[in-house]
Amino acid sequence: MGLTIEVIHNPASRGPNGEPMLFGTLENPAKIEGQVVFQTDEDLKGQDVQIDYTAHARVSWMTRGGNGISFDCQSNFDHKKITMGLRYRQPGVIQAGRYSARLNFPIDPTRFPTSMTLRHGAVQYKIVATLPRKFPNKDIVVEQLVYVINASLPSPFYPEKMVLENPSLAHQFYNPIQWTAPWPFAIKEEDEFSGARPPATHLCEAPSMAFIAGECFPIAISTLVDVPAPVPIETAKGSKKSKGFFSKILNGPGSNEKEVVWPNTFNLVPEVISVRLEQNILYKDHGGEASMPEIREFELLFNMPGTQEGENPEMGFMTILLLVLPQVADQHDHLKPSMSCKALDIKHSLKVNLKFKAITHKLQLPITISAPTHPGRPIPYRFQAVNWAGSLAIPQGMQPMATPPASFAQVGVVRGTVNGIFHALEASQITKWSMVYNMPTL
The missing domain is CATH 2.60.40.640 (Immunoglobulin-like)
Structure with a gap:
């Protein structure tokens, strides 16, 4: 008996925690594909499997001090739900067998950011499959993170539709x-x-x-x-004076005696x-x-x-x-x-x-x-x-x-x-x- 999530990916490409890694560009957007499989060798109490997919950024932090205040916020870039129907021996009793549901979640490189871990949050692509069961039985829940690297600039940083790898x-x-x-x-x-x-x-x-x-x-x-730049010349006193058009600006109008010293550089x-x-x-x-x-x-x-x-x-x-x-x-x-x-x-x-x-x-x-x-x-x-x-x-x-x-x-x-x-x-x-x-x- 078991509930599993299988994601199609290159086995050589793994995220920092061993999760499947996918790459996306404008020309070849990433796509999360695979299946959720539930298999049982005997009848089991439970309900249809609920599959929940979210692409989101979530942040949370707490202020320091005696009266710490916590903050939490989540932005969903994509959210999809799938119900995997099961066969029942009788209401609430799942018939033994193997069941599966296909996964197909396109990732828009102009809207979805790259997966990342931050000091106070994360950007994640997560699939959660749940087989609900009534008390006192516990729900069967499995989760699968997918690490996505989007090589295009998401909106609003995409005004010129640049194809960086073109x-x-x-x-x-x-x-x-x-x-x-x-x-x-x-x-x-x-x-x-x-x-x-x-x-x-x-x-x-x-x-x-x-x-x-x-x-x-x-x-x-x-x-x-x-x-x-003005051309400095030596005066009788050994100082440097400007001559030419800029002499009127530098020496003063009508003055040929005022010393003007330019630095060497x-x-x-x-x-x-x-x-x-x-x-x-x-x-x-x-x-x-x-x-x-x-x-x-x-x-x-x-x-x-x-x-x-x-x-x-x-x-x-x-x-x-x-x-x-x-x-x-x-x-x-x-x-x-x-x-x-x-x-x-x-x-x-x-x-x-x-x-x-x-x-x-x-x-x-x-x-x-x-x-x-x-x-x-x-x-x-x-x-x-x-x-x-x-x-x-x-x-x-x-x-x-x-x-x-x-x-x-x-x-x-x-x-x-x-x-x-x-x-x-x-x-x-x-x-x-x-x-x-x-x-x-x-």
Whole structure:
């Protein structure tokens, strides 16, 4: 006698707890197929088998302190019920034999997220089969989890209907997304300076706003000089004075005697570039009355050589950083794919800090991250051709400085608060991954 759930899958593909693992993409969506089997060698008291399938995200947490308050919320992406009819010797007595019911549950990759375990919740695909029995007999209940990896971006992170694994994208020219803001060159305190500072734009570019966990992708950092820099000349006193069109701005109208001292370098090249991938998990109670954030940061630090003596500030600066995203993992403190539902939000952003001698310039871009088609397999590089706007910063025909692929490493930090009707009730977790890469001298 027994009640079993059988799911069709590749025996070599197992989830973190040994459950069947399925993979889904836009072209080949995952589908839970199999059967529920009940077999008994003798008549048995009971009722028809009830099969309940749910794809859901469930979160729960409790505030700390003497009067702890618990929160619980569940979002169902799919819910189906099946009744497996049985034959009866008489009402309430099941006739001996073998019974089965087919399972067929399609998984929409644009709506259903990847399975995951979180510190205060989980995304699960679960099948529960129950054979009800009257007291004093106990119900016969079996459960089966299915681990699903969806390699497409679920809504609302799917506006462009991107097919991330589509080979036709290999030769596409990407028009990068730009983070840009006008900002004057930083001048050291000990440098004397008169007149307007030369305007420049620090530009950070990414080839896409959607990435695959574990893949390598480039970002471009550049400094564009918006106007030609003035040419300093030696005065009789041995100081430097500007000549040409900008002399009126720098020296003052009608003045040829006012000293104008330019620093030897204009901080075209930042001393340190930090790139942070921020993962913001937000657990939510029903109606959003209360929520708890959980933030993780994955960081890379690039030590730059700085602007060198004698470099021409009109040339500008450009470097391409090759970044390797972390892999997704089921452990609660690792990277998770982007998703959003009633109970749970997982959002990601890239944050770039350009540290100069006198200022740190901060840039940020929200991105979305998809699970890979097959974890552990190499992901083809898909950004061979990118129309970088920052290429204007370097002479035609020259190649920008580039790093070898750099991966994120781990370090831990904790801080955070709870938001909602109950404020600051419990600290949330922030974990930071960090790796330092020393750039060669220009």
